[in-house]
Amino acid sequence: MTTLGDLIEFQEISELKARYVRALDTQDWDLMEVCLAENAIAWFNGGKFTRHGRQAIVQFLREVITPGFVGSHIAVHPELTLTGANTAKGIWRMQEIAYFTEPSPALADMHIVGGEEMRGAGYYHEEYLKEDGSWKLSSIGVVRIFQIIERKPARADIELTVEPARGMRR
Amino acid sequence: MTTLGDLIEFQEISELKARYVRALDTQDWDLMEVCLAENAIAWFNGGKFTRHGRQAIVQFLREVITPGFVGSHIAVHPELTLTGANTAKGIWRMQEIAYFTEPSPALADMHIVGGEEMRGAGYYHEEYLKEDGSWKLSSIGVVRIFQIIERKPARADIELTVEPARGMRR
Amino acid sequence: MTTLGDLIEFQEISELKARYVRALDTQDWDLMEVCLAENAIAWFNGGKFTRHGRQAIVQFLREVITPGFVGSHIAVHPELTLTGANTAKGIWRMQEIAYFTEPSPALADMHIVGGEEMRGAGYYHEEYLKEDGSWKLSSIGVVRIFQIIERKPARADIELTVEPARGMRR
Numbered sequence: 001m002t003t004l005g006d007l008i009e010f011q012e013i014s015e016l017k018a019r020y021v022r023a024l025d026t027q028d029w030d031l032m033e034v035c036l037a038e039n040a041i042a043w044f045n046g047g048k049f050t051r052h053g054r055q056a057i058v059q060f061l062r063e064v065i066t067p068g069f070v071g072s073h074i075a076v077h078p079e080l081t082l083t084g085a086n087t088a089k090g091i092w093r094m095q096e097i098a099y100f101t102e103p104s105p106a107l108a109d110m111h112i113v114g115g116e117e118m119r120g121a122g123y124y125h126e127e128y129l130k131e132d133g134s135w136k137l138s139s140i141g142v143v144r145i146f147q148i149i150e151r152k153p154a155r156a157d158i159e160l161t162v163e164p165a166r167g168m169r170r
Numbered sequence: 171m172t173t174l175g176d177l178i179e180f181q182e183i184s185e186l187k188a189r190y191v192r193a194l195d196t197q198d199w200d201l202m203e204v205c206l207a208e209n210a211i212a213w214f215n216g217g218k219f220t221r222h223g224r225q226a227i228v229q230f231l232r233e234v235i236t237p238g239f240v241g242s243h244i245a246v247h248p249e250l251t252l253t254g255a256n257t258a259k260g261i262w263r264m265q266e267i268a269y270f271t272e273p274s275p276a277l278a279d280m281h282i283v284g285g286e287e288m289r290g291a292g293y294y295h296e297e298y299l300k301e302d303g304s305w306k307l308s309s310i311g312v313v314r315i316f317q318i319i320e321r322k323p324a325r326a327d328i329e330l331t332v333e334p335a336r337g338m339r340r
Numbered sequence: 341m342t343t344l345g346d347l348i349e350f351q352e353i354s355e356l357k358a359r360y361v362r363a364l365d366t367q368d369w370d371l372m373e374v375c376l377a378e379n380a381i382a383w384f385n386g387g388k389f390t391r392h393g394r395q396a397i398v399q400f401l402r403e404v405i406t407p408g409f410v411g412s413h414i415a416v417h418p419e420l421t422l423t424g425a426n427t428a429k430g431i432w433r434m435q436e437i438a439y440f441t442e443p444s445p446a447l448a449d450m451h452i453v454g455g456e457e458m459r460g461a462g463y464y465h466e467e468y469l470k471e472d473g474s475w476k477l478s479s480i481g482v483v484r485i486f487q488i489i490e491r492k493p494a495r496a497d498i499e500l501t502v503e504p505a506r507g508m509r510r
Contacts, residue, residue: 146240
């Protein structure tokens with residue numbers, strides 16, 4: 001039932017998702033803006049952090065993903081469906097690993113004082129809108145399977161090296 | 171040498187694999203049944219756990235992947251080949267992470283008493299059968315590269331949060 | 341803007357990348373040779389380890405990825421571009437996990453004495469060349485987002501099992 005036309009759209013949506021996680025983990029907020037539709041909705045952590053509109057979402061991400069947040073998010077196993085001429089939806093398995101090198105006021109209830117490691121897995125639940133020939137995220141949410149926080153006393157003898165360019169070529 | 175027809179079959183097999191890992195980690199056994207051909211064969215852990223037939227495989231998975239098994243399996247890097255009009259085979263790199271929140275009698279020789287973390291990587295070795303237009307797993311095996319078990323004394327200062335919906339929207 | 345022809349090339353480049361990581365983690369150096377163009381350039385660790393030519397690259401990898409290096413590298417989120425009739429370039433998010441079961445003289449400045457765990461994430465930056473109908477890596481580099489080394493004292497109560505076949509069927 002899959003058509004060749006579907007494959008092209010799925011490829012372009014996958015490239016959008018690649019840019020999204022690159023924006024997140026290289027902390028490239030200009031790139032993040034290009035990934036989001038103007039009226040996008042985000043509901044992270046199962047809806048605990050909900051934001052409406054591209055600017056509010058980027059502002060929220062900047063508060064959480066600070067320079068002291070050193071992480072890698074990946075999204076695999078897409079299950080995508082075209083829902084109209086310019087709309088699509090889908091889910092992706094998410095896995096994240098992050099190290100905190102300083103306190104994180106934005107994640108107050110996680111009590112991040114610096115030195116913690118966080119790992120998690122779950123699903124991205126997303127909707128997409130094609131505008132002027134480019135797919136954008138119109139809705140993005142995350143529901144986790146699990147999240148684990150490992151705190152400092154158990155993390156002796158651990159050396160973390162952070163590349164300032166975060167994976168990009170200078 | 172790859173044809174457009176190949177791309178469509180590879181896409182549909184990739185979607186099957188996405189449903190398989192979703193069934194596994196959300197513990198959705200009805201979905202797992204739909205992923206397996208009726209006469210499927212499974213040989214997990216390099217053949218230590220071999221089961222014949224869809225029902226026996228699902229029964230085995232239910233015994234191992236209990237509510238106290240909190241995990242995320244991902245399969246990436248497919249190397250797929252069509253072997254006939256309705257058959258295919260392939261390998262995928264597997265990575266798994268799991269936390270045990272209670273004892274696991276089914277994994278007796280791993281001595282899981284609760285509190286352990288398991289991580290592993292390896293390859294899925296698979297065969298596929300297309301029935302009534304849908305790809306199913308007709309054979310699935312795993313050979314690991316490594317498996318690591320980290321037990322409780324080393325896992326102080328660790329907080330695990332499990333989402334009851336395991337990544338799905340309620 | 342993506343064409344069906346692009347999809348076929350992207351599929352074949354993705355299969356090349358799958359073979360590359362399989363060669364790396366199963367330590368199959370014959371397979372690695374087939375992945376590399378004769379005049380390939382490699383610059384690992386942001387350029388610290390630079391090698392010119394297929395033979396020098398394979399030689400370097402054999403020195404680092406010894407039997408005591410037990411690892412899994414994955415590459416996801418490709419962002420690929422065709423740059424000519426037989427050339428392409430792209431980036432992939434890299435994630436690695438490795439255990440050292442013995443000292444590693446080749447990684448002298450990491451002070452690997454055996455018992456360490458290394459995890460990292462970053463980006464592969466690659467160029468490709470199509471020769472006789474097959475894509476090869478003509479340039480491969482890695483810039484990390486982070487790298488973490490966890491040393492032995494913190495790694496008590498940990499059991500590592502290595503499969504001699506490293507994921508392959510014997």
